[in-house]
Amino acid sequence: MGRSPSCDGETGVKKGPWTIEEDKLLVEYIKEKGHGSWRRLPKLAGLNRCGKSCRLRWTNYLRPDIKRGRFTDDEEKLIIHLHSLLGNKWSSIATKLPGRTDNEIKNYWNTHLHKKLLGMGIDPVTHRPRTDLSLLAGLPGLLAVAGNFVDSGAATAAWNMNALKLQVDAAKFQLLQGLVRALTTAAAPAPAPGMDNLRALLAVSTGGIDQNMLLQQCQWNDMNNLPALTSSAPTSGMHNISGMFDGFSASDGLSSTELGCHGGVSGRNGTVDPMVADDQECKNNGGGGVSCEETPASSPFDGLQSLNLIDDLNTDGGWKDLLEQMSWLNSSEL
DNA sequence: AATAGGCCCAACCGCTCTAGT
DNA sequence: TACTAGAGCGGTTGGGCCTAT
Numbered sequence: 001m002g003r004s005p006s007c008d009g010e011t012g013v014k015k016g017p018w019t020i021e022e023d024k025l026l027v028e029y030i031k032e033k034g035h036g037s038w039r040r041l042p043k044l045a046g047l048n049r050c051g052k053s054c055r056l057r058w059t060n061y062l063r064p065d066i067k068r069g070r071f072t073d074d075e076e077k078l079i080i081h082l083h084s085l086l087g088n089k090w091s092s093i094a095t096k097l098p099g100r101t102d103n104e105i106k107n108y109w110n111t112h113l114h115k116k117l118l119g120m121g122i123d124p125v126t127h128r129p130r131t132d133l134s135l136l137a138g139l140p141g142l143l144a145v146a147g148n149f150v151d152s153g154a155a156t157a158a159w160n161m162n163a164l165k166l167q168v169d170a171a172k173f174q175l176l177q178g179l180v181r182a183l184t185t186a187a188a189p190a191p192a193p194g195m196d197n198l199r200a201l202l203a204v205s206t207g208g209i210d211q212n213m214l215l216q217q218c219q220w221n222d223m224n225n226l227p228a229l230t231s232s233a234p235t236s237g238m239h240n241i242s243g244m245f246d247g248f249s250a251s252d253g254l255s256s257t258e259l260g261c262h263g264g265v266s267g268r269n270g271t272v273d274p275m276v277a278d279d280q281e282c283k284n285n286g287g288g289g290v291s292c293e294e295t296p297a298s299s300p301f302d303g304l305q306s307l308n309l310i311d312d313l314n315t316d317g318g319w320k321d322l323l324e325q326m327s328w329l330n331s332s333e334l
Numbered sequence: 335a336a337t338a339g340g341c342c343c344a345a346c347c348g349c350t351c352t353a354g355t
Numbered sequence: 356t357a358c359t360a361g362a363g364c365g366g367t368t369g370g371g372c373c374t375a376t
Contacts, residue, residue, distance in 0.1 A: 015345080016369095016370095017344075017345075017370090018345090038361075038362070039360080060345085107343050107344085110342095110343095111343080
C-alpha cells in the first residue's frame with residue numbers, strides 16, 4: 001500500500017503560487033494532449049513542478065468548467081444539506097455542485113458556513129441544535145453570576161480565580177461524563193444527572209476534593225471503553241439531557257459527597273467526545289470511497305426542549321432568575 | 335498613515351485507495 | 356496474493372488582502 005512518493009522525492013521542483021506562464025503551459029498542454037499521467041506531465045509540458053501540483057492547479061483553478069464567484073443561496077443550502085448527509089466528504093459534495101471544486105467547497109464551509117451554523121445555534125458537525133456545548137460554554141458565566149449573586153460576603157471572597165477554574169474544569173468533566181452517558185443510554189431518562197453534576201461542582205468548591213480524586217472516583221478510565229455512537233443515536237439520550245435541565249429546581253437539596261458517579265460504560269475504544277463520534281465513526285470505516293451512513297439530521301429531536309430552556313436562560317436575567325430559585329447557593333456548602 | 339488582527343483561499347502535506355503487474 | 360505506482364482525498368498552512376484602531 002505504501003505512501004505515494006508524490007513530490008517528496010523530487011528535488012528542485014518549484015513550489016508556491018503559479019505564474020501566468022506556468023498556467024499557460026499547463027492549459028495548452030492539457031488542451032492539446034490531455035493530462036494523461038500526472039506524474040509524467042510536468043516534464044512533457046516543460047514545467048518545473050511535480051505532477052501532484054499540476055493536477056491540483058488544473059482541477060482547482062484552471063479547468064474550463066469551473067464556476068467562479070460567490071456561492072448562491074441555493075448552493076449554500078445544498079452544501080449544508082449534503083454535509084448533513086455526507087459529512088466532510090468534500091469530493092462527494094462537489095459532484096452535486098457543477099462547476100465547484102471540493103477545495104472551494106471545503107474552504108467555503110470552513111470560512112462561512114461553519115460559523116453561520118454556529119451562529120444559528122446548530123452544531124456544524126452533527127447538524128443538530130447545540131445543547132451540551134452551549135451549556136459548557138455558559139459555565140464560567142454561570143459561576144461568575146453565582147459569585148456576584150451570593151452577596152458580597154465570605155462565599156464570594158472565597159471564590160478566587162483558581163477556585164473558579166477548578167470548579168469549571170470539574171464541572172465540565174462531570175457534564176461531559178453525564179452527556180456521554182446520556183447519549184449512550186437508550187433506556188429511560190437517567191435521574192436528573194444535571195443535579196449530580198452540580199453537586200460535584202459544589203463539592204469541589206469546598207476545596208476538599210481535587211480533580212484527580214474526582215477522576216478516580218468516577219472511573220474516568222472506563223470512559224475509554226465507550227460504546228459506539230452510531231448515527232442512530234437514541235433520541236431518548238437527548239431526552240436525558242433535557243432531564244438535566246429539568247433537574248434544576250429550587251427544591252433540590254445538595255450533598256457535598258454525592259458525586260453522581262455511575263462508573264464507565266463498556267464497548268468502544270477511542271474518542272470520548274460524543275460530538276465528534278459520528279465523524280470518527282466515518283473515519284474509522286476507512287477513508288476515501290467509503291460512504292457514511294446518513295445522520296438523522298431531520299429526525300425528531302427531543303433535545304429542542306433543552307435548547308429552548310437554554311435560550312430562555314440566556315435572555316436578560318435568565319440565569320439570575322434561575323439562581324435566585326436555587327436557594328442552595330446560599331447554603332453553607334459554598 | 336501605520337499597524338495589528340482577522341479573514342480568505344490557493345497550495346501543500348500526508349494519508350488511503352485503486353489498478354496494474 | 357503481495358507489492359508498487361499513481362491518483363485522489365481531507366486537513367492544514369502561509370501569505371496576501373481587508374478592516375478596525
